[in-house]
Amino acid sequence: MKITVDRDRCVGAGMCAVTAGEVFEQHEEDGRVVLRMTAPPEQWADEVEEAEHLCPSRAITVDPAAR
Incomplete structure (x- = not known):
């Protein structure tokens, strides 16, 4: 699985960090997503895919087939 994030799209809702805190966190100053690991x-996998679906701005992209 490979993850990419678009920080410019991120609205800082924080659902990713709540759902998959091992992989995502929120930047301290602007509240936008920070990717802790790309793979x-x-x-x-389940938590990461859930975070992708919960993101209101669609700033997270998960490619389950990529390595």
């Missing part, structure tokens, strides 16, 4: 372990 997390498969054990976090």
Whole structure:
């Protein structure tokens, strides 16, 4: 799985950090998404995909086939 984020699209809702805090966090100053790792372990796949679906601005893209 490979993850990309578009910080310019991010509105700082924080659902990603709440859902998959091992992979996403919010920047301290502007509240926008910070990607902690681009290729997390498969054990976090469900949480990462849920974070992608919960993102109101669609700033997160998950490619489950990429390695």
